[in-house]
Amino acid sequence: MMKFENTLEFAKKTDKENPLISYRNDFYIPVLNDKETIYFAGNGIGLQPKGVQDYVLDELENWASYGFVGMDSGHNPWVDFYKKFSQRLAPILGALPDEIVVMDQLTANLHFLLASFYRPETGRKKIIIDWKAFPSAVYAIQSQMQMAGVTLEENLIEVDPREDEHYSRSEDIIEAIEKAGNELAMVVLSGVNYYSGHVLDIKSITDAAHKVGAYSGWDLAHAVGNIPMQLHDWNVDFAVWCSYKYLNGGPGAIGGLYVHEKHYSGGKPLPRLAGLFGSDVKAGYQFKEDFIPLKGAAGWQLSMPPVLSLAVLSASLELFESAGFENLVAGGRDLSGYLVFILKGILNSTQAKPFEFVTSLKDENHGCQISINLGPDGKHKLDMLRNNRILITGFADHTVRIAPVPLYNTFEEVFLFGKILEHILIAH
Numbered sequence: 001m002m003k004f005e006n007t008l009e010f011a012k013k014t015d016k017e018n019p020l021i022s023y024r025n026d027f028y029i030p031v032l033n034d035k036e037t038i039y040f041a042g043n044g045i046g047l048q049p050k051g052v053q054d055y056v057l058d059e060l061e062n063w064a065s066y067g068f069v070g071m072d073s074g075h076n077p078w079v080d081f082y083k084k085f086s087q088r089l090a091p092i093l094g095a096l097p098d099e100i101v102v103m104d105q106l107t108a109n110l111h112f113l114l115a116s117f118y119r120p121e122t123g124r125k126k127i128i129i130d131w132k133a134f135p136s137a138v139y140a141i142q143s144q145m146q147m148a149g150v151t152l153e154e155n156l157i158e159v160d161p162r163e164d165e166h167y168s169r170s171e172d173i174i175e176a177i178e179k180a181g182n183e184l185a186m187v188v189l190s191g192v193n194y195y196s197g198h199v200l201d202i203k204s205i206t207d208a209a210h211k212v213g214a215y216s217g218w219d220l221a222h223a224v225g226n227i228p229m230q231l232h233d234w235n236v237d238f239a240v241w242c243s244y245k246y247l248n249g250g251p252g253a254i255g256g257l258y259v260h261e262k263h264y265s266g267g268k269p270l271p272r273l274a275g276l277f278g279s280d281v282k283a284g285y286q287f288k289e290d291f292i293p294l295k296g297a298a299g300w301q302l303s304m305p306p307v308l309s310l311a312v313l314s315a316s317l318e319l320f321e322s323a324g325f326e327n328l329v330a331g332g333r334d335l336s337g338y339l340v341f342i343l344k345g346i347l348n349s350t351q352a353k354p355f356e357f358v359t360s361l362k363d364e365n366h367g368c369q370i371s372i373n374l375g376p377d378g379k380h381k382l383d384m385l386r387n388n389r390i391l392i393t394g395f396a397d398h399t400v401r402i403a404p405v406p407l408y409n410t411f412e413e414v415f416l417f418g419k420i421l422e423h424i425l426i427a428h
């Protein structure tokens with residue numbers, strides 16, 4: 001563990017020695033009034049890698065030169081292009097390439113997997129979610145329950161935080177799982193909660209769900225590219241994510257889904273909402289066969305993959321590969337550790353008005369994001385931060401999310417952020 005100091009010299013020296021520091025030059029850093037911002041919102045919309053334009057231009061040229069022939073010509077035949085991404089995401093998700101497919105977007109993918117895994121006619125109707133699960137995930141689950149004629153009141157179970165805490169604890173979720181027992185269909189939980197930044201114990205929760213015969217499903221929007229995971233070894237049944245946050249895939253980027261190998265190797269394929277691109281495309285065009293899903297997660301695809309969105313994502317994943325995901329995880333830990341150190345320093349200084357930590361500060365309980373509540377007047381403080389070129393996102397309850405990321409943020413930025421925040425808290 002790095003020993004931190006609350007000085008500009010320490011921050012600069014640490015940046016200089018940081019092997020990841022050069023990756024910052026591979027990104028466009030947003031500018032306000034001709035000056036670079038301190039962008040701690042990579043958990044909302046990750047920044048644009050400079051390589052994006054080349055990747056996109058390349059596909060535009062392929063389209064111009066080949067027309068439909070591009071489906072199976074050029075260096076990225078479009079019909080297979082998606083496959084590269086399963087390989088590239090495997091170390092980030094801790095899954096087999098076959099278990100991963102990039103497709104559609106998070107909420108759509110959650111609907112598709114609920115259609116396969118949520119079978120209330122078996123008598124298992126209940127679904128457990130975490131407190132402040134993302135609205136989209138909640139809407140997806142609610143609407144699936146409604147379509148199946150399942151009442152929400154008894155069957156959608158939210159695990160509330162303990163008093164004075166702001167996240168569902170893993171052990172409380174496990175208790176809720178044991179209580180629901182054989183009425184539980186599945187858990188659908190946030191690997192990292194978007195509001196609190198809280199990391200759940202995916203492995204222990206998955207074990208507990210399996211013990212009562214339920215599935216373990218995950219919304220990994222804030223987990224993918226942020227925290228290390230072993231979805232395959234942990235036996236997670238299914239998961240979905242978006243690519244525009246830590247993965248820097250661009251606004252509205254193509255998302256992805258994961259299905260554990262055990263659900264497609266042998267036996268009858270799971271029922272699903274099917275489309276041509278989830279099957280052998282060539283056979284389908286010849287109207288030769290009924291729908292036979294492709295092996296693995298790829299068999300959940302419906303439509304032709306959006307080649308331009310894949311091209312955008314290529315640029316960022318190339319940087320993930322070059323940096324090494326393990327190194328990024330370690331770099332992210334050091335940065336968020338420094339942020340916590342700086343924030344605690346502000347709390348301890350007698351002058352500054354206090355704020356409240358929303359995130360649990362144990363290392364294993366958070367990734368890059370630390371959330372704090374700025375208290376009354378928080379909106380004004382957020383505006384002041386923005387006037388000082390600090391870009392972070394916040395909510396109506398005055399909770400703000402601060403997420404320095406290892407690919408393009410620096411210790412110096414964390415230090416400067418601390419100074420500016422302290423100044424604002426003292427002045428107000």
Ligand SMILES: *Cc1c(COP(=O)(O)O)cnc(C)c1O
Nearest residue numbers: 105106107134136194219221242
């Ligand atoms: C950002 C986010 C989403 C976004 O889903 P979309 O389908 O891309 O709108 C879903 N879940 C969580 C937890 C998120 O943070």
